[in-house]
Amino acid sequence: QSVLTQPPSASGTPGQRVTMSCSGSNSNIGSNIVNWYQQLPGTAPKLLMYSDDQRPSGVPDRFSGSRSGTSASLAISGLQSEDEADYHCAAWDDSLDAWVFGGGTKLTVL
Amino acid sequence: QVQLIQSGAEVKKPGASVKVSCKTSGYTYIGYYIQWVRQAPGQGLEWMGWINPDRGATDSAQKFQGRVNMSWDTSSRVAYMEMSRLQSDDTAVYYCASSYSSSTADYFDPWGQGTLVTVSS
Numbered sequence: 001q002s003v004l005t006q007p008p009s010a011s012g013t014p015g016q017r018v019t020m021s022c023s024g025s026n027s028n029i030g031s032n033i034v035n036w037y038q039q040l041p042g043t044a045p046k047l048l049m050y051s052d053d054q055r056p057s058g059v060p061d062r063f064s065g066s067r068s069g070t071s072a073s074l075a076i077s078g079l080q081s082e083d084e085a086d087y088h089c090a091a092w093d094d095s096l097d098a099w100v101f102g103g104g105t106k107l108t109v110l
Numbered sequence: 111q112v113q114l115i116q117s118g119a120e121v122k123k124p125g126a127s128v129k130v131s132c133k134t135s136g137y138t139y140i141g142y143y144i145q146w147v148r149q150a151p152g153q154g155l156e157w158m159g160w161i162n163p164d165r166g167a168t169d170s171a172q173k174f175q176g177r178v179n180m181s182w183d184t185s186s187r188v189a190y191m192e193m194s195r196l197q198s199d200d201t202a203v204y205y206c207a208s209s210y211s212s213s214t215a216d217y218f219d220p221w222g223q224g225t226l227v228t229v230s231s
Contacts, residue, residue: 002154035217037155044205045147045155047219056219088155092214098171099145099157 003028004089006102013110017077020105022089024070028100032092034072036065039086039104048087049074076107084109112136114144114206114222121228122196129192130225132206140164143209144189145218146180148202156202160212161189169212196229203227 005023012018022034033052037045047056049065052072064075072091076083089102117131132144146158159170161180168180179192189206204225207218 032214037218044221044224045207045218046221047217050217050219051215090155090157090218094214096172099147101155101157103154 002103003093003096003100004091004102006087006089006105008103009106009108011108011110012079014079014081016079017075018079018107019073019075020087020107022072022074022102024072024091024100026070027095028091028093029067029072030070031094034065034067035090036074037088037090039088041085045088079109081109083107112208112220114208114220116206116222116225119226119228121230124197124229124231126196127192127194128196128227129190130204130206130227132189132191132222134187134189134208141211143212144180144182145207145209146191147205147207147218149205150199150202158191160209162212163187163189196227198229201227201229
């Protein structure tokens with residue numbers, strides 16, 4: 001079982017806005033920044049968002065992130081077919097002394 | 111740019127060991143860290159630990175302490191992750207990834223392509 005909790009699936013139609021959540025506790029999301037990784041089918045994860053809401057170079061501004069309390073969220077606006085992927089959240093856990101991840105949310109573009 | 115190229119798939123029997131390599135290139139700074147993360151079939155990501163090539167220091171998640179050894183070959187700039195006493199639930203894709211530091215405010219970027227390790231009798 002993953003330390004961070006993500007809904008297993010999400011879906012939307014092209015052009016829609018989709019939001020996915022990542023829930024943790026005081027020892028991880030409540031105390032530390034959250035990163036998001038996008039994993040396209042059959043490929044390695046790729047950094048999508050870091051320090052809660054910072055986009056690496058090359059990531060479209062359709063993607064946005066936020067963190068509040070012990071939860072974080074990733075939003076995708078103007079959904080496109082190439083956004084179909086698994087999305088993983090991650091944070092450091094002060095109690096476990098380890099990076100912890102969510103189980104991932106599989107995004108389907110209908 | 112930084113690139114991480116991993117070794118090929120492995121099939122091992124229970125109780126055996128496996129050594130996965132991660133060849134690095136493109137760094138323009140020293141002091142970076144190589145992280146190791148695994149992903150069991152259909153599951154989420156699991157952090158295993160890191161090695162700092164510059165100092166040779168390592169740290170690992172408690173779950174893997176005593177069973178995982180991370181090392182670095184300076185001449186070839188290759189990081190290694192060796193896991194012993196393999197069991198079926200160690201079947202996973204093993205990734206290496208780069209980070210600037212061991213800071214809890216850091217991130218993993220880029221990632222290697224992954225190495226599938228299958229443990230089966």
